[in-house]
Every structure is written in structure tokens, then in C-alpha cells.
Amino acid sequence: MQLTHPKCHKEYPSGSTAGHCAACCETFIGLTAFEAHRRGEHGTPSRRCEITSERWADDRGYFHYGPRLTEEQKKKRFGTKNDDPTTA
Numbered sequence: 001m002q003l004t005h006p007k008c009h010k011e012y013p014s015g016s017t018a019g020h021c022a023a024c025c026e027t028f029i030g031l032t033a034f035e036a037h038r039r040g041e042h043g044t045p046s047r048r049c050e051i052t053s054e055r056w057a058d059d060r061g062y063f064h065y066g067p068r069l070t071e072e073q074k075k076k077r078f079g080t081k082n083d084d085p086t087t088a
């Protein structure tokens with residue numbers, strides 16, 4: 001099931017496997033990816049969002065943390081997509 005964030009109207013998967021950040025309005029897959037993009041101390045002005053190079057976005061614009069998925073892993077996880085120009 002997809003949820004829509006009223007603030008940005010972006011869709012994101014419901015459930016604990018994904019999180020949409022209310023501050024930067026990016027979607028993260030996995031708690032690790034979500035937690036890791038938040039910098040600084042909780043509840044202080046230095047608390048901010050940061051997307052570093054360890055993070056990468058998949059075809060849907062969702063951020064992951066760690067090694068990129070191979071094309072095969074992506075297919076398994078997301079199904080095949082026909083509109084990817086790199087595989088046409």
C-alpha cells in the first residue's frame with residue numbers, strides 16, 4: 001500500500017520497511033537509511049537532514065543506504081520496468 005504525504009504529495013510505501021522524512025520529504029527504504037540521513041542531536045537546531053554519497057536513490061526515487069542493488073536484485077524487488085532507457 002502506498003501512502004501520500006500531505007505536505008509534498010509524494011507517495012511512499014506504508015509499513016516499517018520505509019520511512020518518509022517530514023523534514024526533507026525524501027523517502028528512505030529501511031530504518032538504517034532513514035536514521036542515517038538525520039544528523040545532529042535530537043531536538044536541537046543542529047538537527048538536520050543530509051543525503052551523502054553512501055545513499056542512493058532507486059528508480060522510484062527512494063533512498064537506500066549501503067551497496068547499490070544489481071539490476072537482478074532490483075527486478076526481484078521491484079519487478080521489471082519497461083521505461084528504463086538503460087535496459088531498452
Ligand SMILES: [Zn+2]
Pocket residue numbers: 021022023024025026037048049050
Ligand atoms: Zn530528512
Ligand SMILES: [Zn+2]
Pocket residue numbers: 005006007008009010020021022024025026
Ligand atoms: Zn513529504
